[in-house]
Ligand SMILES: [Zn+2]
């Protein structure tokens with residue numbers, strides 16, 4: 001499970017889950033795009049790794065998963081059962 005940090009670790013800029021400016025390294029250190037490009041030169045100061053855009057699909061998945069919790073009752077007979 002990806003931990004979504006709400007702020008940039010360098011400048012404390014707000015990075016909400018749907019933000020396109022969020023960047024994470026392979027160890028999930030979170031920074032904003034401006035810091036990654038202009039301050040960190042795409043190298044994580046914590047672990048030395050590169051950055052990738054943080055996926056924003058995590059928030060969108062929640063409503064889809066919630067719809068699966070609707071009660072679903074479909075009694076059915078086995079086709080090859082005894083008649
Ligand atoms: Zn920043």
Ligand SMILES: [Zn+2]
Nearest residue numbers: 025029044047
């Ligand atoms: Zn890192």
